[in-house]
Amino acid sequence: MDYRTVLTTCTYCGCGCNFFLEVLDGKAIGTIPCKTSPVNEGKLCIKGWNVHEFIHNEKRLKRPLLRKNGRLEEVSWDEALDYTAARLKEIKEKSGPDSIGFLTSAKVTNEENYILQKFARAGVNTNNVDHCARL
Amino acid sequence: MIDSIKDKVKELLDTGEIKGFLGLVRKNGHIGPHLFQKGDELVDLSLGDNKIAGDSRYPLNKYLMNIAKAYPEETFGVLIRGCDDRGLQALYTWNQLNPKKVVAVGITCPQELADACECLKPFPEDITAGECAKAGEQKSVAAVDALVLSERFSYWMDEFVKCIKCYGCSNVCPMCFCNECSLKCDDLVKSGELPPEIPVFHHTRAMHMVGRCVDCGLCEEACPSGIPLRTLYKKVGSIMEDKFDFKTGMIRGQRSPLNKIDSAEGKK
Numbered sequence: 001m002d003y004r005t006v007l008t009t010c011t012y013c014g015c016g017c018n019f020f021l022e023v024l025d026g027k028a029i030g031t032i033p034c035k036t037s038p039v040n041e042g043k044l045c046i047k048g049w050n051v052h053e054f055i056h057n058e059k060r061l062k063r064p065l066l067r068k069n070g071r072l073e074e075v076s077w078d079e080a081l082d083y084t085a086a087r088l089k090e091i092k093e094k095s096g097p098d099s100i101g102f103l104t105s106a107k108v109t110n111e112e113n114y115i116l117q118k119f120a121r122a123g124v125n126t127n128n129v130d131h132c133a134r135l
Numbered sequence: 136m137i138d139s140i141k142d143k144v145k146e147l148l149d150t151g152e153i154k155g156f157l158g159l160v161r162k163n164g165h166i167g168p169h170l171f172q173k174g175d176e177l178v179d180l181s182l183g184d185n186k187i188a189g190d191s192r193y194p195l196n197k198y199l200m201n202i203a204k205a206y207p208e209e210t211f212g213v214l215i216r217g218c219d220d221r222g223l224q225a226l227y228t229w230n231q232l233n234p235k236k237v238v239a240v241g242i243t244c245p246q247e248l249a250d251a252c253e254c255l256k257p258f259p260e261d262i263t264a265g266e267c268a269k270a271g272e273q274k275s276v277a278a279v280d281a282l283v284l285s286e287r288f289s290y291w292m293d294e295f296v297k298c299i300k301c302y303g304c305s306n307v308c309p310m311c312f313c314n315e316c317s318l319k320c321d322d323l324v325k326s327g328e329l330p331p332e333i334p335v336f337h338h339t340r341a342m343h344m345v346g347r348c349v350d351c352g353l354c355e356e357a358c359p360s361g362i363p364l365r366t367l368y369k370k371v372g373s374i375m376e377d378k379f380d381f382k383t384g385m386i387r388g389q390r391s392p393l394n395k396i397d398s399a400e401g402k403k
Contacts, residue, residue: 003155005169022198
């Protein structure tokens with residue numbers, strides 16, 4: 001028997017609410033808002049309260065999808081990254097760096113957002129970086 | 136107080152009387168629920184007091200129901216205060232937990248918490264550690280009842296309109312165990328409609344708290360909009376006491392008047 005409460009941060013928006021995921025035998029069965037968190041003080045919105053539900057959702061994407069002959073197909077990370085890198089290079093050479101834009105997310109960490117803007121500015125040479133929270 | 140709790144739990148775990156103890160732990164700078172399965176983990180046991188007494192209480196009975204459903208043959212210990220004890224007693228009468236499979240380890244609440252909660256019984260029936268505080272003075276319901284009807288109605292409507300329909304009150308409630316929830320029934324509460332229709336949403340929940348609410352106050356603590364839900368359910372509880380002489384979970388084995396329909400007692 002394995003029952004754990006795992007402290008983590010909500011992935012839904014940039015607020016950073018803390019909660020415990022209630023995990024029974026490896027399966028997340030509930031969300032418990034953290035009362036000692038200075039951010040949310042034991043409260044959550046409806047999305048946060050149900051965050052454990054998407055973890056085991058069948059519709060969750062676990063592998064990259066690449067459109068081949070008009071249909072999305074599961075491919076390996078190597079293939080997806082090679083394809084993306086080649087296409088980005090091609091577009092940049094043909095139409096210039098400002099023909100490319102990057103949209104990042106509130107659902108990832110600060111560090112991941114930092115990496116993406118660095119990649120956009122230093123790697124691709126464009127300032128076209130934006131974020132879903134500004135939309 | 137905490138040392139006698141640790142000793143008691145250690146004894147229960149060491150003798151194998153319980154498979155695990157559902158309590159609170161201080162970990163990573165936070166207080167949260169934890170299932171203690173080994174005695175040496177108890178060093179980080181918490182009683183739910185962070186900045187002030189009882190500010191980090193969690194509905195442990197609710198989590199116990201999840202564990203007990205998966206492991207019905209095992210016996211578990213659980214940390215309880217007065218309100219949790221009332222909850223346990225009520226859950227037994229609703230067949231949500233088996234009293235033979237639960238070992239409650241009871242602590243009392245200090246007077247400041249009893250007063251803040253306006254708690255009628257700030258201690259469990261069986262106390263493992265702590266001194267009994269006096270019942271807190273009942274003020275919140277009286278204050279709202281003192282308003283004239285139109286003002287009272289506006290007071291509640293002004294509170295209910297703040298609702299962001301997070302369902303936190305129901306999610307945190309140790310007495311919300313129904314498989315089918317009226318608040319998620321499209322005929323009563325339209326899905327996707329925000330704010331919810333008032334006062335229907337809150338009255339629906341209040342109706343379902345009749346004979347159920349044990350006045351733990353966790354709903355009000357979980358409400359992001361600060362709606363005084365506890366006052367509302369205290370009023371519901373006081374009506375039950377007036378009309379049926381029933382106080383949820385106060386008397387062991389006593390079933391709610393609404394939980395007697397099929398029984399011989401109910402037919403009388």
